[in-house]
Amino acid sequence: MRWQGDRESENIEDRRGTPGGPMVITGGLGTLVIVLVSLYLGIDPTALLQQVGGPQGPMPGAPAPDIEGQRETRDFVAVVLADTEDVWSDLFRQMDRQYEQPRLVLFNGEVQSACGNASAAMGPFYCPRDHKVYLDLTFFDELRTRFRAPGNFAQAYVVAHEIGHHVQNQLGTMEKMEALKARLGPRSANELSVRLELQADFLAGVWAHHAQRMKNIIEPGDIDAALQAATAIGDDRLQRQSQGYIVPDSFTHGTSEQRARWFRKGFETGDISAGDTFNTDQL
Numbered sequence: 001m002r003w004q005g006d007r008e009s010e011n012i013e014d015r016r017g018t019p020g021g022p023m024v025i026t027g028g029l030g031t032l033v034i035v036l037v038s039l040y041l042g043i044d045p046t047a048l049l050q051q052v053g054g055p056q057g058p059m060p061g062a063p064a065p066d067i068e069g070q071r072e073t074r075d076f077v078a079v080v081l082a083d084t085e086d087v088w089s090d091l092f093r094q095m096d097r098q099y100e101q102p103r104l105v106l107f108n109g110e111v112q113s114a115c116g117n118a119s120a121a122m123g124p125f126y127c128p129r130d131h132k133v134y135l136d137l138t139f140f141d142e143l144r145t146r147f148r149a150p151g152n153f154a155q156a157y158v159v160a161h162e163i164g165h166h167v168q169n170q171l172g173t174m175e176k177m178e179a180l181k182a183r184l185g186p187r188s189a190n191e192l193s194v195r196l197e198l199q200a201d202f203l204a205g206v207w208a209h210h211a212q213r214m215k216n217i218i219e220p221g222d223i224d225a226a227l228q229a230a231t232a233i234g235d236d237r238l239q240r241q242s243q244g245y246i247v248p249d250s251f252t253h254g255t256s257e258q259r260a261r262w263f264r265k266g267f268e269t270g271d272i273s274a275g276d277t278f279n280t281d282q283l
Contacts (some may be wrong), residue, residue, distance in 0.1 A: 008078035151225035164203030202275035205266020
């Protein structure tokens with residue numbers, strides 16, 4: 001991905017090295033990890049979420065973040081965030097709306113958000129209550145090693161996915177879906193979560209389409225890297241890795257094939273209206 005020398009966003013809030021402390025996270029990659037761990041342990045996911053949400057202090061002996069070692073990654077994230085600001089401001093303008101630029105919080109270990117306290121183990125997430133994306137940069141190491149999705153465009157996909165949740169929040173989609181989920185049983189609520197996440201993947205693809213049109217940022221292999229990242233964090237693949245079998249009714253983010261396909265659709269069309277994952281029988 002071409003990014004050196006491009007504008008960096010001013011909406012970076014750097015809390016690395018600051019201790020964080022219950023956790024109510026909406027959207028993002030984090031809840032998927034918790035659900036998979038609970039399934040592996042054979043316990044109710046809500047119980048594990050409550051335990052994670054309990055008061056926490058910094059881990060004894062935890063190493064300080066290597067802020068200098070993360071400088072290039074931090075700068076890269078700031079450029080990607082700026083690209084999302086440019087793309088979504090333009091697209092919202094075309095809809096006669098004003099895009100509210102979110103802030104991206106960098107943290108290490110744990111962090112306090114308006115949605116509660118979260119640990120780095122939860123992964124990147126978006127909090128609709130404060131309109132902020134939260135990211136521990138060490139997640140990108142896990143993306144490269146555990147998920148085998150290397151490359152900076154795979155990292156850009158992660159950021160763009162979380163910004164996709166912000167777009168959903170701005171458009172009122174997230175609020176409607178959360179209200180509806182509260183009236184549904186677990187299986188139906190999970191299906192709505194899948195539809196919300198797949199739309200965020202689609203919106204990440206829309207961003208990539210317009211960022212390429214506006215700034216020519218994509219290099220050979222970049223889209224494959226994003227598709228590899230989307231594939232690596234599909235519910236089916238992660239469940240097979242953690243427990244050896246899949247439980248479709250417990251999916252909250254979508255299969256590897258679905259995630260990659262919706263991202264590709266967003267990238268190929270660049271059309272927000274083509275990503276209505278809530279009114280289609282074919283996810």
